[in-house]
Amino acid sequence: AQSVSQHNHHVILSEAASLELGCNYSYGGTVNLFWYVQYPGQHLQLLLKYFSGDPLVKGIKGFEAEFIKSKFSFNLRKPSVQWSDTAEYFCAVKPLNTGGFKTIFGAGTRLFVKA
């Protein structure tokens, strides 16, 4: 079955620290890849997405992610986090050419940034 694994459930960082959140998926075909963010008490919103082309994609608020096809990974990075980045981050995968339109989410990583 298709699945998405996020390596860390909880991450605590100090402001200005660098961030990397791991994401791996299990699907051998073509995929669209997403990172969504959920700020406390809010709904999920798109942070960035990869469909094709340059495997290094840039999103909002200084986030970027790199698609490594050989590793089935789509890790999220930010060079210097801010207190306002405290949120839960979800990696999501949409397999293509399956006849369906499902997006599968990872379990999420809760990031807490200390001021």
Add this chain to the structure above:
Amino acid sequence: DAGVIQSPRHEVTEMGQEVTLRCKPISGHDYLFWYRQTMMRGLELLIYFNNNVPIDDSGMPEDRFSAKMPNASFSTLKIQPSEPRDSAVYFCASSLSNSGGADGELFFGEGSRLTVL
């Protein structure tokens, strides 16, 4: 655009009662999804519709759950009878497909927080 609109935002009910959650997708979007979020299970896809037709309901927990989409601008998720383990945040999301299905970005509503006592 107003975005995806869900109601109610909060619902507290007693075990055995019927619960109806409502969703208005973004106008023009042809896909609608119902997700459930809990601490234990994360974000689970319950069911999704394409052009008002249910496509995949394999995530619906059991027969107590049902979903409908009578038209392009309205969907309901009903739980009857409700149980304490149904307590969760229920999100509705909509999406717009394009040729080849190369999109798929989901636009989420604010969610409906359900507490079943």
